[in-house]
Amino acid sequence: MVADMAKRLDAHSIDGRHGVHIPFGARQPGPSQVGAATPGQRSWKCENRRDNITAMATPEDWTIVKDALSPLCEPLYRCADRSQELADDHFILHGMEHEEHPGGRAHLARHHLRSELKKELKKEKKLGGWLVSRPRPNGEVTLTLGTMTLRMLRPGPTVVETFPAPPPGRNRARVYYYRNPELTLFGPAGSKLIGIWAFDPEVEEVAIRVVRPVREWRFGQYEQVDINFWLPRLSEDMAKLEFVPSDEGIVLPLPDELEEGDEGADGTDG
């Protein structure tokens, strides 16, 4: 077990697609594009691009997106963690090396993510209303909540702390998605979001960064996004959990505390 874990971490250290911190040079996004919170301190915090003259996001947009994603964070992370683990296990079990199968682990993880999300829907029915869209040949995972869409992508081409969103390329459907045309029709409820997910070696678990693209960009250029945040692992409801001690039914055996019949009373309590 320990040996397996060690192998898994080893595998990540040689696999650029899974989290090795490689200097990113010109491709590195500008500082304002990246959430202020460090990966380890993720909470609901959005960084709008103030230097982006096309930025459209308003505080209301952000609230709507946050509220929509809030019930999804925990199950999505649970599924993503499991998918990553299964993909790693597969490589370890079959003695597969990243050099021989570049991108293989990412494909496996993507398919497992879909599978895990479907299982979660079947078992818990708790994706906060989000649905997993129909299967696609490349295993792409897209989640929908009404008119809102979250497309789960792997960062590319190399992972740095910022989990850069991959550019759309020339695929027309993807370019259309990146332009977010539904924003004019449905407002923020029509947001087309991208969830960039990968193993983060800093915290030894999967991390997910969510952005809302507003137009396409080319490889090597800055991301064109107006909403950008690290998806927290906990919803706000979760943070409201509490333990309230209760001494109901516990009577101190003081002469003036005991009522008739209390003395010597048997029984237990929590």
Next chain:
Amino acid sequence: MPTALTGERIRSVRQLLGISQVDLADAASVSQSLISQVENGTKEVSEELVQAVAAATGTPRSFFDFMPPDIPLGTLRFRKLASARQGDTKRVKALFDEAFRVVAELLDNASYPIPNLPVAVGEVSQDEIELLAARTREALLIDAEGPIKHLTRACERAGIAIVPITLPNVDDDETEAVGHFGVSCWPSRDEPALIGYFSGGPGDRHRYTIAHEIGHLVLHSNRRVIKDPEAEANRFAGALLVPEPHAREIFSVPVTLSDLLRLKAYWGVSVQALIMRGSQLGLIDEHRKGSLFKQLSARGWRKSEPVTVHREEPALVWRLLGHRFGEPFAYSRVAESLGLQAVILRSLAPTPGSRRSLANLS
């Protein structure tokens, strides 16, 4: 009248307040050498000196006539950081000695039952610690299964008095800097037991500290040579708060931090203590434990975890004061009779609800 032991009491009041001989001499307008001589017993204590020290420190005159019980050193246990300063530990001991003296008198006055806890003898294995924790639940009339809803009150019902410890002139928030979490003592099976916990910090830490101190009472009140008493008390605390069958169930599947937060809200036990419990029982390996702690650190949760565990409030000592002096009672009136500063009495036996009210106001 001052006696040969009054010099000891002057040392006690000084340790209690954490002041030096020079400070006390300045406050009482006497020389430092005089304080030193009476503390060491090389000079008799005059009534004038006692009055001067009492007035300068706000201590009831009667304090100097009481002697704290002679608690055998081996029965006094501290839960503290290795970095805790010796001076602070002396101060905690001085306060705890006085607390024990007052509480023992109040319990005796009310003919309160003495604890009937199981007591370990000889070598104790890890499995036996689990068993003793289960038997302690029985002795405290706590269900064998499930979370403990109010550990403090269950202890108080069983005759284990619990007091919050606040060092005079040290704020709650600063107690962490003092490096102590708890202290306990049970001199013998026919005497009362007392647990003190430092009142700063979250409720889950208080519960764990109390469980840890109960571990000392059960495991170490009758054994003197123990290889690692703190590790044993930690094992006991985990076993008392989360019994083994439950822990096995919890860790039978891979758990995430989200799962652990839910479990924290259910068990009233910190995420870190739950991880340690899984590790104690060999249910998670060292790598997984390290990984979980790394995740906690990365999120800043080592010092401040999400999910509030509300503090339990002790009530027994306050009730005993009411029983002895009638309710409502004024701490200042009780102070002279019990020979302890009103401010210290108030900190040891706060009016139930007062801390909560203050917290709500702040």
